[in-house]
Amino acid sequence: xxxxxxxxxxxxxxxxxxxxxxxxxxxxxxxxxxxxxxxxxxxxxxxxxxxxxxxxxxxxxxxxxxxxxxxxxxxxxxxxxxxxxxxxxxxxxxxxxxxxxxxxxxxxxxxxxxxxxxxxxxxxxxxxxxxxxxxxxxxxxxxxxxxxxxxxxxxxxxxxxxxxxxxxxxxxxxxxxxxxxxxxxxxxxxxxxxxxxxxxxxxxxxxxxxxxxxxxxxxxxxxxxxxxxxxxxxxxxxxxxxxxxxxxxxxxxxxxxxxxxxxxxxxxxxxxxxxxxxxxxxxxxxxxxxxxxxxxxxxxxxxxxxxxxxxxxxxxxxxxxxxxxxxxxxxxxxxxxxxxxxxxxxxxxxxxxxxxxxxxxxxxxxxxxxx
Amino acid sequence: xxxxxxxxxxxxxxxxxxxxxxxxxxxxxxxxxxxxxxxxxxxxxxxxxxxxxxxxxxxxxxxxxxxxxxxxxxxxxxxxxxxxxxxxxxxxxxxxxxxxxxxxxxxxxxxxxxxxxxxxxxxxxxxxxxxxxxxxxxxxxxxxxxx
Numbered sequence: 001x002x003x004x005x006x007x008x009x010x011x012x013x014x015x016x017x018x019x020x021x022x023x024x025x026x027x028x029x030x031x032x033x034x035x036x037x038x039x040x041x042x043x044x045x046x047x048x049x050x051x052x053x054x055x056x057x058x059x060x061x062x063x064x065x066x067x068x069x070x071x072x073x074x075x076x077x078x079x080x081x082x083x084x085x086x087x088x089x090x091x092x093x094x095x096x097x098x099x100x101x102x103x104x105x106x107x108x109x110x111x112x113x114x115x116x117x118x119x120x121x122x123x124x125x126x127x128x129x130x131x132x133x134x135x136x137x138x139x140x141x142x143x144x145x146x147x148x149x150x151x152x153x154x155x156x157x158x159x160x161x162x163x164x165x166x167x168x169x170x171x172x173x174x175x176x177x178x179x180x181x182x183x184x185x186x187x188x189x190x191x192x193x194x195x196x197x198x199x200x201x202x203x204x205x206x207x208x209x210x211x212x213x214x215x216x217x218x219x220x221x222x223x224x225x226x227x228x229x230x231x232x233x234x235x236x237x238x239x240x241x242x243x244x245x246x247x248x249x250x251x252x253x254x255x256x257x258x259x260x261x262x263x264x265x266x267x268x269x270x271x272x273x274x275x276x277x278x279x280x281x282x283x284x285x286x287x288x289x290x291x292x293x294x295x296x297x298x299x300x301x302x303x304x305x306x307x308x309x310x311x312x313x314x315x316x317x318x319x320x321x322x323x324x325x326x327x328x329x330x331x332x333x334x335x336x337x338x339x340x341x342x343x344x345x346x347x348x349x350x351x352x353x354x355x356x357x358x359x360x361x362x363x364x365x366x367x368x369x370x371x
Numbered sequence: 372x373x374x375x376x377x378x379x380x381x382x383x384x385x386x387x388x389x390x391x392x393x394x395x396x397x398x399x400x401x402x403x404x405x406x407x408x409x410x411x412x413x414x415x416x417x418x419x420x421x422x423x424x425x426x427x428x429x430x431x432x433x434x435x436x437x438x439x440x441x442x443x444x445x446x447x448x449x450x451x452x453x454x455x456x457x458x459x460x461x462x463x464x465x466x467x468x469x470x471x472x473x474x475x476x477x478x479x480x481x482x483x484x485x486x487x488x489x490x491x492x493x494x495x496x497x498x499x500x501x502x503x504x505x506x507x508x509x510x511x512x513x514x515x516x517x518x
Contacts, residue, residue: 154470155470158470158490159389160391162391162491163389163391163395165491166391166491202471202472205472206472
C-alpha cells in the first residue's frame, strides 16, 4: 500500500469510527461522504446515502425551506454548534421522523468547499422536556383549581355562618326574660362559635388569595407599612399595654398589601401569644448577603423546637391561650407571602422567653421586574 | 317581591337570593333607625321587572342593595342593565359581599357601584356607608328615636 493509500484508509477508518453521525455535504446538497453511524441513524443500508441529496433527510414539508437555508448557510460559511442550534425535524429512510440537533461547519475537502454535519438524535431529551412541561402545567392547573375551590368554599360557608350568627343574635334580642338566662347563654355560645368560624373561613380565603393573586411589586417604605399595621392593631396593643418599637426600616420591593398583611399577622401573633408580662415587641432590621433581613421579637410564651416548622402550616397553630383566638392560618399566609417575594421565613425561640420571627426579602433593583 | 310598610316614602331595594340573608336584613333594618320601606327581590330578573314596571308618579328607590352573586342574572349583569337604562341609571347601588376582603378585589374590577358593604346588612353598616358616600345619604330617612 502506498503512503497516500494508507492515509486514505486511515482517514476512512477514523471517520467511520467517529462516535456520532457524520455527513459531508457538497454545494448543491449532494452527500459526498457519510459514516456508518449516519446511515444507521437515518435507516439506510451501508453505502446507500453517499451521492444522494441531503434534502432527503428532512421531512417532505420542510424540504424546500431546507434547501434555501442550506444555500444561505453555504454563502455565510460559518460554524454553528450543536448546543446553540435549534431542534429540527429529521426524516428516516422509512419516512418516520425524529428530533435532531445538528452541528455544521464549512470545510475544504480536496479543493471542494463542503459542509460537515454532525447529527444527534435528541428524542429522549425532547420527550423528558415535554414531560416536565406537562407536569409543570398540570401542577399549576391543580394549584389554580385549588385556589378557586378554596375561594368558592369560603364564600359558600359564609352564608350559613351568617344565618347561624344572625338568627342567634335575633333570638337573643327577643329573649329578655330571666327564665331565659340559660337559653341566652347557649345562644351566645352558638353565635360566638359562628363568629370564630367566620374568622377561619375569611382566613382561608385570604390564604387562597395570597397564593393566587398576581403580585403588584413596587417600592414600599417598610416603616410606613409597619406604622399602618400598628394603627390597625392599635386597640389590641393598647389593651395589652404592649410596647412596640422598630429599627430604621428600608424601602423594599414588595406588594404593599401583602407586605402589610405579613407584618400584621406577625404583630398580631406576637400580641396573642404573650406571657404574663406586658408584651415588648421589636422589629429589627439588617441587610445581609443581598437580602433585607427583618426580625420581629417578642417576650411571649415562646415556641417549642419541635413546632418550629409546623406553625407555618395551615392549622398548625399552637393551642391558643384564650379559646377561639388561634385561627391557625396567619403564619401559613406569612410563609406564602414571603415565598412569593422570593424570601424565607423562620422562627427562633426559647420556650418561656419569647420568640423571634425572621423573614428575608431579596434586595431588588427597582427597575427589574419580578423574576 | 315583598312590599314594605307602605309609608309612601321612597323605598330601599334589596336584591338577595339567600332567604336567611334577606330575612336578617329585613329584621335588622326594621328594628333600626331606617324609616324607608324595604322592597326585597330574590333575583335580578324579578328586581328589574318591578323597577321597569314602576308607574311614572312612583318615587324611584333611594338606593339598591345588590348581592353580586345571584343565580341566573348575576348582580354584575343587573348592574350593567341598570346603568344603561336612563330611568334607572341614577339610582345609587351598594354592592353586598361576603367578606371585607372582596372589596379591594372588586374595586380593581371598577364596578359602577357607589359603595361596598359586607353582609350581614345592618342599619349601622348602611348608615356608615352613607356617611362616607354623600349620594347614598340623600334619600335615607331616619326614624326619630323613641324615648
